[in-house]
Amino acid sequence: MQPRMKNADQERFLLEKYASDRQEPFERFLRRILKFLNESKSPEKDSKDVLTEALQTIQSFTKFKECTIGLKDPDGLYRFKAMVGFREEAMKAREEIAYSSDDMNDFVSYRPVSICRFALFHISERKPYKPGMENTYNNPQLLGIPRKRPDDMIEGDYLEIIIRGKNQEIIGWIELSGTSDGKLPSRDEVLKAEFFSSCLIPVLERMIR
Amino acid sequence: MLEKSEILGKMLDILRKDYRGFPKDRDENAMIAVASFVTRSIDSDSPEKIAKEALTVIHRLFDFQYVYIALKDKDGTFRYVAQLGLPKDREAVLFNLRYTKEDVFDESTYPSTQLSDLTRFYMSESRPFREDEIGTFGRPAKIAERRLSPDEMIEADYFDVFITDWNRETIGWIELSMTRSRKLPDRTTIAWIELIATLMGMIISEKSGGE
Numbered sequence: 376m377q378p379r380m381k382n383a384d385q386e387r388f389l390l391e392k393y394a395s396d397r398q399e400p401f402e403r404f405l406r407r408i409l410k411f412l413n414e415s416k417s418p419e420k421d422s423k424d425v426l427t428e429a430l431q432t433i434q435s436f437t438k439f440k441e442c443t444i445g446l447k448d449p450d451g452l453y454r455f456k457a458m459v460g461f462r463e464e465a466m467k468a469r470e471e472i473a474y475s476s477d478d479m480n481d482f483v484s485y486r487p488v489s490i491c492r493f494a495l496f497h498i499s500e501r502k503p504y505k506p507g508m509e510n511t512y513n514n515p516q517l518l519g520i521p522r523k524r525p526d527d528m529i530e531g532d533y534l535e536i537i538i539r540g541k542n543q544e545i546i547g548w549i550e551l552s553g554t555s556d557g558k559l560p561s562r563d564e565v566l567k568a569e570f571f572s573s574c575l576i577p578v579l580e581r582m583i584r
Numbered sequence: 585m586l587e588k589s590e591i592l593g594k595m596l597d598i599l600r601k602d603y604r605g606f607p608k609d610r611d612e613n614a615m616i617a618v619a620s621f622v623t624r625s626i627d628s629d630s631p632e633k634i635a636k637e638a639l640t641v642i643h644r645l646f647d648f649q650y651v652y653i654a655l656k657d658k659d660g661t662f663r664y665v666a667q668l669g670l671p672k673d674r675e676a677v678l679f680n681l682r683y684t685k686e687d688v689f690d691e692s693t694y695p696s697t698q699l700s701d702l703t704r705f706y707m708s709e710s711r712p713f714r715e716d717e718i719g720t721f722g723r724p725a726k727i728a729e730r731r732l733s734p735d736e737m738i739e740a741d742y743f744d745v746f747i748t749d750w751n752r753e754t755i756g757w758i759e760l761s762m763t764r765s766r767k768l769p770d771r772t773t774i775a776w777i778e779l780i781a782t783l784m785g786m787i788i789s790e791k792s793g794g795e
Binding site: 381382384385386388389390392393394398399402405406408409412413416488490491492494496498500521522523524525526527539540541542559562565566567570573574576577578580581 | 596600611615618699703707709710
């Protein structure tokens with residue numbers, strides 16, 4: 376048997392190639408998800424901390440300023456659980472909302488546009504909210520102001536990603552709105568947000584069971 | 585100046601067209617494949633089936649010729665439960681191997697270079713294997729071949745990406761060897777495998793009691 380000798384030059388090459396800080400662009404996105412998943416295992420964190428970090432993770436790779444996540448509760452109703460980028464009153468108004476399973480599966484009333492596998496785009500002109508829910512927005516006074524250009528993202532527009540767990544049951548959803556440049560999100564951002572929502576499934580399944 | 589209805593019509597065109605279409609590169613392909621892997625695994629009743637699903641995704645998306653997955657057994661030892669690349673007649677050699685946790689991290693037998701929290705590289709020059717493992721390499725006769733450039737991947741080089749549970753305890757690993765291009769994989773590939781391993785660990789350990 377030959378001796379087990381490490382090749383020092385090769386080891387230096389490997390560390391420089393894989394362990395240095397020079398991350399490839401898409402790798403940075405994957406490493407951000409890995410960091411989130413690893414930290415979600417921490418016993419010191421409660422579910423609200425974890426969900427807030429999930430939303431901050433989405434903010435890190437998209438231009439969405441307003442992000443919310445909701446989950447199915449033991450009583451079978453769906454409620455918002457964490458929000459970032461919202462004014463206090465809007466958060467309070469959202470906390471009071473409870474959706475039934477029928478509401479969650481109602482893809483007709485608000486007429487969203489299905490843009491990807493799990494992502495729906497709600498258009499402000501179609502008033503994607505029930506009467507009285509205007510105060511769930513950051514700037515309700517801007518609802519109804521006409522869109523100037525087709526690629527504008529205006530108050531009342533939002534992207535919704537439905538999250539399905541075991542047996543295809545809806546276990547939660549994410550709403551994203553208010554882009555930093557006032558424009559629609561790019562394809563890359565939507566695909567990444569959709570993918571991240573799939574990575575959340577094991578975390579959310581553990582939270583709700 | 586566009587009319588209100590024209591603006592909305594053009595916006596609907598953007599929404600219906602711009603976000604769809606075929607994946608434009610490997611990473612878009614991988615996002616779809618890994619998302620489907622999570623959806624299928626969450627409904628699966630067996631860790632072995634989940635391991636086989638992961639193998640198929642990795643083998644299809646990335647450049648590795650040999651992909652093996654080992655998982656912790658009920659008796660606390662580790663054994664390979666799934667592989668792609670090795671001929672069937674040598675599969676039994678792989679599946680009969682058993683390791684304790686001490687074996688797995690024994691640097692005197694398996695000298696390694698730690699690349700991240702989850703990934704180690706085992707360099708052919710340091711002969712990171714036991715005699716009874718030689719048959720698990722794709723081409724054992726090539727094991728002593730010299731590396732011609734540092735970026736070359738040669739026989740008996742391999743990566744182990746560790747699978748951990750919710751308590752961050754090791755419950756298995758994904759082993760990757762010999763790329764079709766004979767080059768070391770890029771960093772993004774390793775990050776992808778780490779993500780698959782992490783998701784696998786969360787799903788498998790939740791099913792086996794939530795640890």
